[in-house]
Amino acid sequence: MSGIMTAASEPSFVVPVLLLDISLLALLVVVAFAIVRMRSLFAIVMLQGVYSLVSAAWFVSLDAVDVAFTEAAVGAGVSTVLMLSAMLLADRKSTPVPMRRQLGALTVVIIAGAAMLYAVGDMPAFGDPNSPANSYVGMDFMAKTAEEIKIPNVVTAVLASYRGYDTFGEVVVIFSAGLGVLLLLGLNGNAGRWEAKPNGQVIKDRTAPSASQADAPQSDQPEMEAST
Amino acid sequence: MSDWFAQYNYIVVIILMMTGLYIVFSSRNLIKKLAGLSVFQTSLFLLYITIGKVSGGQPPILLEDKSYGKDGGGQSLLSGPVEVAAGDAAFILPGPGSDVLYSNPLPHVLILTAIVVGVATLSIGLALTVRIREVYHTIEEDEIEAADFVYNLEGTAD
Numbered sequence: 001m002s003g004i005m006t007a008a009s010e011p012s013f014v015v016p017v018l019l020l021d022i023s024l025l026a027l028l029v030v031v032a033f034a035i036v037r038m039r040s041l042f043a044i045v046m047l048q049g050v051y052s053l054v055s056a057a058w059f060v061s062l063d064a065v066d067v068a069f070t071e072a073a074v075g076a077g078v079s080t081v082l083m084l085s086a087m088l089l090a091d092r093k094s095t096p097v098p099m100r101r102q103l104g105a106l107t108v109v110i111i112a113g114a115a116m117l118y119a120v121g122d123m124p125a126f127g128d129p130n131s132p133a134n135s136y137v138g139m140d141f142m143a144k145t146a147e148e149i150k151i152p153n154v155v156t157a158v159l160a161s162y163r164g165y166d167t168f169g170e171v172v173v174i175f176s177a178g179l180g181v182l183l184l185l186g187l188n189g190n191a192g193r194w195e196a197k198p199n200g201q202v203i204k205d206r207t208a209p210s211a212s213q214a215d216a217p218q219s220d221q222p223e224m225e226a227s228t
Numbered sequence: 229m230s231d232w233f234a235q236y237n238y239i240v241v242i243i244l245m246m247t248g249l250y251i252v253f254s255s256r257n258l259i260k261k262l263a264g265l266s267v268f269q270t271s272l273f274l275l276y277i278t279i280g281k282v283s284g285g286q287p288p289i290l291l292e293d294k295s296y297g298k299d300g301g302g303q304s305l306l307s308g309p310v311e312v313a314a315g316d317a318a319f320i321l322p323g324p325g326s327d328v329l330y331s332n333p334l335p336h337v338l339i340l341t342a343i344v345v346g347v348a349t350l351s352i353g354l355a356l357t358v359r360i361r362e363v364y365h366t367i368e369e370d371e372i373e374a375a376d377f378v379y380n381l382e383g384t385a386d
Contacts, residue, residue: 021237022236028274029240029243029244029247032244032247032271035247036254041257044259045259048267051266051267055273055274058274058277059277062277063288064287064336065289066336067343070343071270071273071343074343075346079347082347082351082354083266083350086259086355087259090258090259090357091257091361095370097255105250108249109250112246113242113243113245113246116245117239117242120242123235125234126236126238126283127281128283129283133279133335134279137334138280141333142321142330145290146321152289152292153290154289155288155336155340158333158334159337163337170341173344173345174345174348176348177348177351178351180352181352184352184358185358185359192358192362194362195362196362198379198381199379
């Protein structure tokens with residue numbers, strides 16, 4: 001491991017890399033603030049997909065290529081489709097929340113953010129090859145994959161072999177989630193249109209703008225096929 | 229210049245995380261809440277990937293000490309069939325005497341798992357939202373609480 005330290009003892013970045021990093025992060029901040037201000041759910045869902053896609057581009061610039069294509073496919077693709085189909089089954093608009101009811105949330109967020117900003121000084125410098133996270137087990141995987149697993153992609157080797165039980169648990173989580181969605185929505189295509197009568201009484205709709213749309217025939221399928 | 233940017237990523241990531249958390253806390257619409265949760269989650273991924281970056285490094289895919297399409301003497305093999313067998317060449321490893329530097333693969337693996345689990349939880353949340361909409365005809369929390377009170381769905385009044 002000492003060779004890594006001699007190879008690059010100083011974090012050195014070329015200026016284009018830094019400019020790319022800064023502009024992508026600035027784009028992410030703009031998109032996130034836009035999501036806060038939006039009221040149309042369609043715009044919110046689309047901007048969330050944009051956020052995932054921009055962060056995938058940012059992952060590529062930080063050498064995380066496997067994470068980048070997973071985020072682009074799953075984060076920007078599948079979860080946007082899931083949220084769009086849920087939005088079609090539920091509602092199109094969100095009602096605005098008065099400012100005085102947001103003050104509590106704003107206070108909590110500012111305090112938590114200030115506490116985290118206070119801790120930023122203890123974080124290792126960006127790109128430091130000698131930081132604790134980059135020194136020990138991660139680089140051991142790097143050194144031993146070639147002789148133990150014999151495949152070039154270290155991320156795949158760690159995911160499927162060194163941390164295989166973790167990946168197995170992930171698969172169990174996905175299966176449980178698919179099962180849960182099936183149990184919640186059913187397979188008969190009536191998701192979102194079924195008239196529920198809790199305690200034998202019908203909850204009258206007063207304000208939801210999409211109440212009439214629930215009776216209209218909808219062509220979209222329930223969202224389960226995509227996630228399983 | 230890079231000294232000034234040593235902690236820059238962390239600060240922006242904290243701002244993004246708090247923005248996502250603010251969407252979760254402040255909005256009363258269930259789908260907007262889930263979108264905010266998704267933003268919060270993606271910002272956390274940014275934090276992990278930032279930590280795993282090694283400056284001057286490259287993606288953690290081992291380079292093979294072999295040039296494809298050429299024989300040992302550097303002559304092109306393109307006139308004949310090119311045989312490439314996996315695993316028959318030595319990998320260029322980081323270490324003493326090596327000028328190749330790779331980024332840390334471990335945060336990438338953790339985040340790969342987290343992305344997929346995040347979509348699983350998101351789908352459960354959306355399915356619950358659709359079910360809530362079936363009962364209450366709204367996905368605004370205020371109206372749901374009002375209906376709870378009016379129709380005694382919590383069973384607290386007689």
